[in-house]
Amino acid sequence: MxxxxxxxxxxxxxxxxxxxxxxxxxxxxxxxxxxxxxxxxxxxxxxxxxxxxxxxxxxxxxxxxxTILEDPETAVTKINAVVPENAGISDIFFDPDTGEVLIEAEKPGVVIGKNGATLREITKNTCWTPKVVRTPPIESSTVKQVRQYLRSIKDERKAFLRTIGRRIHRDVIAKDHWVRVTTLGCCREVGRAAFLLTTPESKILIDCGEKPGSATSTPYLYVPEISPLSSVDAVVLTHAHLDHCALVPLLFKYGYDGPVYSTPPTRDLAALLQLDYLDVVKKDAGRQPYTSNEVKEYLKHSITLNYGSVTDIAPDIKLTFHNAGHILGSAVAHFHVGDGLYNIAFTGDFNYQKTRLFSPAVSSFPRLEAVFMESTYGGSRDLQPPREEAENKLYEVVNRTIEREGKVIIPAFAVGRSQEVMLALEEGMRKEKIPKVKVYLDGMIKEATAIHTTYPEYLNTDLRNQIFRDGLNPFLAECFVQVDSSELREKVIGGEPCVIVTTSGMLSGGPVMEYLYALAPDERNTLIFVGYQADGTFGRRLQKGWREIPMGNRETLVVKLDIETVDGFSGHSDRKQLMNFVHHLQPRPEKIFTIHGDEGSTIDLASSIYKRYRIETRSPMNLETYRMV
Amino acid sequence: MxxxxxxxxxxxxxxxxxxxxxxxxxxxxxxxxxxxxxxxxxxxxxxxxxxxxxxxxxxxxxxxxxTILEDPETAVTKINAVVPENAGISDIFFDPDTGEVLIEAEKPGVVIGKNGATLREITKNTCWTPKVVRTPPIESSTVKQVRQYLRSIKDERKAFLRTIGRRIHRDVIAKDHWVRVTTLGCCREVGRAAFLLTTPESKILIDCGEKPGSATSTPYLYVPEISPLSSVDAVVLTHAHLDHCALVPLLFKYGYDGPVYSTPPTRDLAALLQLDYLDVVKKDAGRQPYTSNEVKEYLKHSITLNYGSVTDIAPDIKLTFHNAGHILGSAVAHFHVGDGLYNIAFTGDFNYQKTRLFSPAVSSFPRLEAVFMESTYGGSRDLQPPREEAENKLYEVVNRTIEREGKVIIPAFAVGRSQEVMLALEEGMRKEKIPKVKVYLDGMIKEATAIHTTYPEYLNTDLRNQIFRDGLNPFLAECFVQVDSSELREKVIGGEPCVIVTTSGMLSGGPVMEYLYALAPDERNTLIFVGYQADGTFGRRLQKGWREIPMGNRETLVVKLDIETVDGFSGHSDRKQLMNFVHHLQPRPEKIFTIHGDEGSTIDLASSIYKRYRIETRSPMNLETYRMV
Ligand SMILES: [Zn+2]
Ligand SMILES: [Zn+2]
Ligand SMILES: [Zn+2]
Ligand SMILES: [Zn+2]
Ligand SMILES: [Zn+2]
The missing domain is CATH 3.30.300.230 (GMP Synthetase; Chain A, domain 3)
Structure with a gap:
C-alpha cells in the first residue's frame, strides 16, 4: 500500500x-x-x-x-508573563519533535500552579505542551549544547523524522522469514562492539565502538553484509562507552543517513565522549577518524527512547530499552522481530548487582528466544569482592594516607566509576568512616556528573529519593571541589591532605599525569586503582611494580608513593552475577551468545551456562553470521 | 603493481x-x-x-x-594431407583456449606416426599442438555441440579469458586475513547447494543448484553477502547434478560475468541436464527461470580443469579438483587460501567405495584445515548393502521376472545410476548370472552414456583397462538397445521378456510412465527401484504400497506388477563410508561441517564424528557464516 x-x-x-x-x-x-x-x-x-x-x-x-505552535521566542515571553517570578525558571527548552516545552525551574510547583492552572494557561496561550522539571543541581554544558543544537536544526530534523517515519512504516514485502545476527566486532575480545541484526526486510546495527588501545582496529564495516551503509535501517546504541559508540559518527561519514536510537542520557554522554575521543586521538598525534561535524550529524540523526517504550524501528522490528545497571542510560536492547516471530536481547554491558547509582539490570522480558550477553568477567575465576567490602578497603586506604598527611590519587573513567567512588567517599565522610577532607574532581568528571543529575529518573530509587525527597544530593556535598585551572591544580598539589579523583582511568594521559608526577616522590601519598588496567597502559605497568618513570631529558622519576588496587567498583557483572542473570532470565531463552570478553572468558562462560542450564550457547568469532530462526 | x-x-x-x-x-x-x-x-x-x-x-x-596459429579450415586440410587415411580420423577439434588441436581417430597410433613423426609434421605445418584421442565409441551430440559452440565464439572467449586472467592476477591489497564460508542453501536439507567462500580479497561461489520437488526454493542469492553478483570472482561446480548446477545459468541473467570452473565432463553433463531441466519445467507448465541463452552464457564462461591441477582462481585462492567417485567428473573442490593461510575442501556429493565406474573419493590432500562434507546418508541407520549384495538381488529379481516371461522396468537417473545398472546387467549376462535378454535404454540415458565414453580418463582404472586394453567396452555390449521412437517403444512393450532402463528416476514424468502404464496390469512384470524415491513423488507412493493409478476420465489403472526395491546402487557414501572417509582424511582437519542431508542426518553425523574423532563439527543452518580463520 x-x-x-x-x-x-x-x-x-x-x-x-x-x-x-x-x-x-x-x-x-x-x-x-x-x-x-x-x-x-x-x-x-x-x-x-x-x-x-x-x-x-x-x-x-x-x-x-x-496544528499551530507558537514561535518559541514569542512563547518564552508569554510563559515568563504567566509564571510567577519566584518559580525561578532557569531554562526553557522547546522540543519541536514532541511539541513539548521543557521548563526548568527551582520551584516546579510554582510553575505548575494550583491544580495545574498555570500549565493550562501556558497551553492555551502558546499551544506548546509544558513539562516542568526541577533545575538540575549542576548545570551540564553538554546537555545545554545538545539541546541548543537540536533547536537550531529543527526544520531539517522534522524533515528527517518524516522520512524515517515513512521508511519505518513501509510495507513488508519479503516472503521469506529469517532472522540473522552477524558479528562485526567484540567477539572473543573486548572492544569495537558492532552487531548486525538482519531480516529479509531490515538491517539493524547494534553499537559501533572502538577497540581501546588499538587505533587501527575498527569493527568490520567493509564486509558486504553491511554494505552500502545506506541499506542499514537503524543504529541502536546500548550505552555511551567508547567501545560501543566511538565510531557511530564515522557511519555518517561513510554514507549512513538513518536514525541512531539510544536513551536520552546515552545521547548526551556519547556526544561528550566522542568529542573527548577526538581530542585524545589528536593529542596522541593520531589521525582523527572523523571530526566534530560528524558528531553533529550523529546528534541530528539521534532519536531517544526511554526504558520500557516499545518502538517500531523497522517494518518488522520493535525495539525496547531496559535498564542495564552499567552506567547512566545504559540499556539492554530487546528486539521483537515480525509478528511474534522472534525475540532477541543484546545486553550491552550490564551489572546485575545494585550499585549506589543504579538498579540491577532487567532480566525479565515479555518474550525472549536469544541473548547476546557480555562476558567481561566471564571466566570462572573472575570474581569481584562485594561492593561493601570494596568500599571498606577504600576507606581503610584513605584513612591510612590522610593519617600520615598524604594525598590520595584515584584515576577513574569520567563516566560511571567516578560517580560511584564519589558517592562512596561522600557517605564515608557523612557517616564518619573517613575524615572530612576535600575531594578534588579534575578532568571531565564534573561534566559527566552534571549529566547524571540532569537525568535523575535514570538513577536508582534510593538515590533519587535521597536527592528529591530528602533534599540530600550527595553530588552537591561540600567536600567536592572542581579543579578547573592550573593554578588550582598547583594549590591542590601543594595543599592539605586530600583525595583527588581524576582522568584518565588508565594513566594514559589527562590531568592525572600532572598529579602523579608531583606526588609520586612522596611516600606518604597513595595511588588507588579502582578500575581495570589494560595491558600496555602506564597504569598496568605501575600496578605490576614499575617504580621508575622516564621523564625525558634522561631524567627518571622515582616512584615512592604507595600503590593500591581496590577491586569491586566495576560496572560489570562478575562471573557469579553473570550466571545469576542467566538463572533469572524470564522467559528462559533458547540460545545464549557470549561476547565482549577475552577468548577464555567467553568460552568458559558459554560452556558453564550450557552445563548448568542446558541452554544452547555459543562463543562466536568476529565475522560470523548466526541464523536465529 | x-x-x-x-x-x-x-x-x-x-x-x-x-x-x-x-x-x-x-x-x-x-x-x-x-x-x-x-x-x-x-x-x-x-x-x-x-x-x-x-x-x-x-x-x-x-x-x-x-604466435601465429594456422586458420582452422586450412589446418584441417593440412592435417588430412599428412595423416594416412587408414587412421580413421572422425573429428578434428581446435581449442583456441589452449592452441591445441584434438584429433579423434579410430587408430590413434597411425595419427601419432613412428616415434611421433606425424605429430611433429602437423605442428610444423600448422603451429597447432596436436593431441590424439581414440574416437569415442559412442558419439555424444552434447559434446559435439558444446565444442562447436565454443569454436564459434572463440574471439569473444579469448577476450573473456584475458579479462579473467588479469582479474585473477590482480594485486592483493587487503591487510586483514580471514576466511569465511556463508551457507546459501543445502544445509539441513538436500538440494539448492550454494556456498560462498570469502576472504577480504575474493568471493567464490561453490555450486548453485535447485531444490528437487520445490520449484520456488532457490539458494538465498538475494542476501548482501553475494550482492552484487558481479562482485563474485568465480563459480566452482563440484558436479553436474541439478541440485548442484541447475541455477548456474541464472547467475548470468542476474549479472554474473565471471568464470565457472568444473571438470570437462561436468561442463558437458551440466549443459545437457540444464537444457533438460528447462524442458521439464516447461512441461510442468512452470516458469522457466532462464532460457537456453543463459546455458550458452554458462558455456561461454566455463573453464575446465582436470583432477589434480592446482589453479589460481583469485589473487589469494588456488583451486584443485579431486575425484569424488559420485558421478562422471564429480569432484571434491579443494581451496588453498593465501600463502599457506588456510585449506578447505568441499566434498560435493561423494562415494567412498569403489564402484563399477569410479574410484573411491580422494581423502588425502597436501593440506587441510576444514571440510564441508555431504551427509545424504549421515544418519546412524543409513546403511547400504555392499554393492555385490545389491547386484545379486538385482540378478535374482531379473531372473525371477524373465523366468515367468515378464519384463523388468528400472527407473533411473540418466547420469550415474543408469550406467552402474547397465554395467551390472552386462556383466551378469557375460558371466551367465542372468539370461541374455535385451536391455532397452530410453530417455537421456544413451546421451549420458556417450559422454561417459568421451572421457575414459574419468572412469576407474579397471573399466578403462577393460575398454582400451582388453577392447571390451561394456557400454557397447550388444544387449543394449537405444529406444528412440514411439514405434520402437511399442515394440518393446509388446515384445519378448526384457529389461528397460529409463528416466525419470522417481516416476515424475518421462518415458518410464509409458512403460509403466502399459506393463502395470501384468503381474509377471517387475518395477525395480534402484534409487531414492523422494517424498511426494509418484515413485514413493508406489513404493509405499499404492496400487491404483488415476488415469483421468475417472479411470484408474490397477497396478499388478511386482514392485521391488534394490538398495546399494547409490552414488553416495553410506553412513559407514562417511565415517570411514573422515577416518582416512589426510591430514586430519580441524573442523568438519556436515551439509547436504536432512536435519537429523547432518546433526547425527556431526555429533558422531565429534564423539569418535574429537574433530570440531557443526551442522550449519542456511544463511549462516562461519569464520574459518
Ligand atoms: Zn561499558
Ligand atoms: Zn563495553
Ligand atoms: Zn541526514
Ligand atoms: Zn549428486
Ligand atoms: Zn547432491
Missing part, C-alpha cells in the same frame, strides 16, 4: 474514534511515532484514555500535537 | 631462463594460465623441463602457444 493511502486509512480510523468537536488536521509518521495534529490538543488531552485506546488499536506510538 | 608492469616483469624473468634462439613474442594472462607466445613452440617443447621450471619459479600454470 502507498504510504499516503496508509496515512489516509489511519486518519479515517482516528476520526471514527475521536468525539465530535475534535478536528484532526493531519496525521503523519515522524520517526517511530504517529503524530496526530489537531487544533484542539487540550480537548484531546481531556479524553484521558483516547490516546491509549488509539495506540492499542492502531498498534502505534501516538503523539498529539497542536 | 599495474598488471602491465607485472606482465613485463614476468616476461623479463622468462627471457632470462629460455635458451638463446627462442623468442618470446608475448606474455599474457588467459584465465588461470600464463600464456607464453613464441615463434618457436617446437624448440620450446624440446627443452623438456623448461616449462616445469618456469611453472615452479613463477608459481603459475604455464602454457606455450605459437
Amino acid at each position: 502507498l504510504i499516503e493511502d496508509r496515512l489516509k486509512e489511519l486518519r479515517d480510523k482516528i476520526n471514527a474514534k475521536v468525539p465530535a468537536g475534535i478536528t484532526i488536521s493531519q496525521v503523519e509518521f515522524e520517526g517511530p511515532e504517529l503524530v496526530i495534529y489537531t487544533d484542539e490538543p487540550k480537548k484531546f488531552a481531556d479524553q484521558e484514555d483516547l490516546i491509549k485506546v488509539l495506540a492499542r488499536d492502531l498498534r502505534k506510538r501516538i503523539v498529539v500535537r497542536p | 599495474l598488471i602491465e608492469d607485472r606482465l613485463k616483469e614476468l616476461r623479463d624473468k622468462i627471457n632470462a631462463k629460455v635458451p638463446a634462439g627462442i623468442t618470446i613474442s608475448q606474455v599474457e594472462f588467459e584465465g588461470p594460465e600464463l600464456v607464453i607466445y613464441t615463434d618457436e613452440p617446437k624448440k620450446f617443447a624440446d627443452q623438456e623441463d623448461l616449462i616445469k621450471v618456469l611453472a615452479r619459479d613463477l608459481r603459475k600454470r604455464i602454457v606455450v602457444r605459437p
Whole structure:
C-alpha cells in the first residue's frame, strides 16, 4: 500500500474514534511515532484514555500535537508573563519533535500552579505542551549544547523524522522469514562492539565502538553484509562507552543517513565522549577518524527512547530499552522481530548487582528466544569482592594516607566509576568512616556528573529519593571541589591532605599525569586503582611494580608513593552475577551468545551456562553470521 | 603493481631462463594460465623441463602457444594431407583456449606416426599442438555441440579469458586475513547447494543448484553477502547434478560475468541436464527461470580443469579438483587460501567405495584445515548393502521376472545410476548370472552414456583397462538397445521378456510412465527401484504400497506388477563410508561441517564424528557464516 493511502486509512480510523468537536488536521509518521495534529490538543488531552485506546488499536506510538505552535521566542515571553517570578525558571527548552516545552525551574510547583492552572494557561496561550522539571543541581554544558543544537536544526530534523517515519512504516514485502545476527566486532575480545541484526526486510546495527588501545582496529564495516551503509535501517546504541559508540559518527561519514536510537542520557554522554575521543586521538598525534561535524550529524540523526517504550524501528522490528545497571542510560536492547516471530536481547554491558547509582539490570522480558550477553568477567575465576567490602578497603586506604598527611590519587573513567567512588567517599565522610577532607574532581568528571543529575529518573530509587525527597544530593556535598585551572591544580598539589579523583582511568594521559608526577616522590601519598588496567597502559605497568618513570631529558622519576588496587567498583557483572542473570532470565531463552570478553572468558562462560542450564550457547568469532530462526 | 608492469616483469624473468634462439613474442594472462607466445613452440617443447621450471619459479600454470596459429579450415586440410587415411580420423577439434588441436581417430597410433613423426609434421605445418584421442565409441551430440559452440565464439572467449586472467592476477591489497564460508542453501536439507567462500580479497561461489520437488526454493542469492553478483570472482561446480548446477545459468541473467570452473565432463553433463531441466519445467507448465541463452552464457564462461591441477582462481585462492567417485567428473573442490593461510575442501556429493565406474573419493590432500562434507546418508541407520549384495538381488529379481516371461522396468537417473545398472546387467549376462535378454535404454540415458565414453580418463582404472586394453567396452555390449521412437517403444512393450532402463528416476514424468502404464496390469512384470524415491513423488507412493493409478476420465489403472526395491546402487557414501572417509582424511582437519542431508542426518553425523574423532563439527543452518580463520 502507498504510504499516503496508509496515512489516509489511519486518519479515517482516528476520526471514527475521536468525539465530535475534535478536528484532526493531519496525521503523519515522524520517526517511530504517529503524530496526530489537531487544533484542539487540550480537548484531546481531556479524553484521558483516547490516546491509549488509539495506540492499542492502531498498534502505534501516538503523539498529539497542536496544528499551530507558537514561535518559541514569542512563547518564552508569554510563559515568563504567566509564571510567577519566584518559580525561578532557569531554562526553557522547546522540543519541536514532541511539541513539548521543557521548563526548568527551582520551584516546579510554582510553575505548575494550583491544580495545574498555570500549565493550562501556558497551553492555551502558546499551544506548546509544558513539562516542568526541577533545575538540575549542576548545570551540564553538554546537555545545554545538545539541546541548543537540536533547536537550531529543527526544520531539517522534522524533515528527517518524516522520512524515517515513512521508511519505518513501509510495507513488508519479503516472503521469506529469517532472522540473522552477524558479528562485526567484540567477539572473543573486548572492544569495537558492532552487531548486525538482519531480516529479509531490515538491517539493524547494534553499537559501533572502538577497540581501546588499538587505533587501527575498527569493527568490520567493509564486509558486504553491511554494505552500502545506506541499506542499514537503524543504529541502536546500548550505552555511551567508547567501545560501543566511538565510531557511530564515522557511519555518517561513510554514507549512513538513518536514525541512531539510544536513551536520552546515552545521547548526551556519547556526544561528550566522542568529542573527548577526538581530542585524545589528536593529542596522541593520531589521525582523527572523523571530526566534530560528524558528531553533529550523529546528534541530528539521534532519536531517544526511554526504558520500557516499545518502538517500531523497522517494518518488522520493535525495539525496547531496559535498564542495564552499567552506567547512566545504559540499556539492554530487546528486539521483537515480525509478528511474534522472534525475540532477541543484546545486553550491552550490564551489572546485575545494585550499585549506589543504579538498579540491577532487567532480566525479565515479555518474550525472549536469544541473548547476546557480555562476558567481561566471564571466566570462572573472575570474581569481584562485594561492593561493601570494596568500599571498606577504600576507606581503610584513605584513612591510612590522610593519617600520615598524604594525598590520595584515584584515576577513574569520567563516566560511571567516578560517580560511584564519589558517592562512596561522600557517605564515608557523612557517616564518619573517613575524615572530612576535600575531594578534588579534575578532568571531565564534573561534566559527566552534571549529566547524571540532569537525568535523575535514570538513577536508582534510593538515590533519587535521597536527592528529591530528602533534599540530600550527595553530588552537591561540600567536600567536592572542581579543579578547573592550573593554578588550582598547583594549590591542590601543594595543599592539605586530600583525595583527588581524576582522568584518565588508565594513566594514559589527562590531568592525572600532572598529579602523579608531583606526588609520586612522596611516600606518604597513595595511588588507588579502582578500575581495570589494560595491558600496555602506564597504569598496568605501575600496578605490576614499575617504580621508575622516564621523564625525558634522561631524567627518571622515582616512584615512592604507595600503590593500591581496590577491586569491586566495576560496572560489570562478575562471573557469579553473570550466571545469576542467566538463572533469572524470564522467559528462559533458547540460545545464549557470549561476547565482549577475552577468548577464555567467553568460552568458559558459554560452556558453564550450557552445563548448568542446558541452554544452547555459543562463543562466536568476529565475522560470523548466526541464523536465529 | 599495474598488471602491465607485472606482465613485463614476468616476461623479463622468462627471457632470462629460455635458451638463446627462442623468442618470446608475448606474455599474457588467459584465465588461470600464463600464456607464453613464441615463434618457436617446437624448440620450446624440446627443452623438456623448461616449462616445469618456469611453472615452479613463477608459481603459475604455464602454457606455450605459437604466435601465429594456422586458420582452422586450412589446418584441417593440412592435417588430412599428412595423416594416412587408414587412421580413421572422425573429428578434428581446435581449442583456441589452449592452441591445441584434438584429433579423434579410430587408430590413434597411425595419427601419432613412428616415434611421433606425424605429430611433429602437423605442428610444423600448422603451429597447432596436436593431441590424439581414440574416437569415442559412442558419439555424444552434447559434446559435439558444446565444442562447436565454443569454436564459434572463440574471439569473444579469448577476450573473456584475458579479462579473467588479469582479474585473477590482480594485486592483493587487503591487510586483514580471514576466511569465511556463508551457507546459501543445502544445509539441513538436500538440494539448492550454494556456498560462498570469502576472504577480504575474493568471493567464490561453490555450486548453485535447485531444490528437487520445490520449484520456488532457490539458494538465498538475494542476501548482501553475494550482492552484487558481479562482485563474485568465480563459480566452482563440484558436479553436474541439478541440485548442484541447475541455477548456474541464472547467475548470468542476474549479472554474473565471471568464470565457472568444473571438470570437462561436468561442463558437458551440466549443459545437457540444464537444457533438460528447462524442458521439464516447461512441461510442468512452470516458469522457466532462464532460457537456453543463459546455458550458452554458462558455456561461454566455463573453464575446465582436470583432477589434480592446482589453479589460481583469485589473487589469494588456488583451486584443485579431486575425484569424488559420485558421478562422471564429480569432484571434491579443494581451496588453498593465501600463502599457506588456510585449506578447505568441499566434498560435493561423494562415494567412498569403489564402484563399477569410479574410484573411491580422494581423502588425502597436501593440506587441510576444514571440510564441508555431504551427509545424504549421515544418519546412524543409513546403511547400504555392499554393492555385490545389491547386484545379486538385482540378478535374482531379473531372473525371477524373465523366468515367468515378464519384463523388468528400472527407473533411473540418466547420469550415474543408469550406467552402474547397465554395467551390472552386462556383466551378469557375460558371466551367465542372468539370461541374455535385451536391455532397452530410453530417455537421456544413451546421451549420458556417450559422454561417459568421451572421457575414459574419468572412469576407474579397471573399466578403462577393460575398454582400451582388453577392447571390451561394456557400454557397447550388444544387449543394449537405444529406444528412440514411439514405434520402437511399442515394440518393446509388446515384445519378448526384457529389461528397460529409463528416466525419470522417481516416476515424475518421462518415458518410464509409458512403460509403466502399459506393463502395470501384468503381474509377471517387475518395477525395480534402484534409487531414492523422494517424498511426494509418484515413485514413493508406489513404493509405499499404492496400487491404483488415476488415469483421468475417472479411470484408474490397477497396478499388478511386482514392485521391488534394490538398495546399494547409490552414488553416495553410506553412513559407514562417511565415517570411514573422515577416518582416512589426510591430514586430519580441524573442523568438519556436515551439509547436504536432512536435519537429523547432518546433526547425527556431526555429533558422531565429534564423539569418535574429537574433530570440531557443526551442522550449519542456511544463511549462516562461519569464520574459518
Ligand atoms: Zn561499558
Ligand atoms: Zn563495553
Ligand atoms: Zn541526514
Ligand atoms: Zn549428486
Ligand atoms: Zn547432491
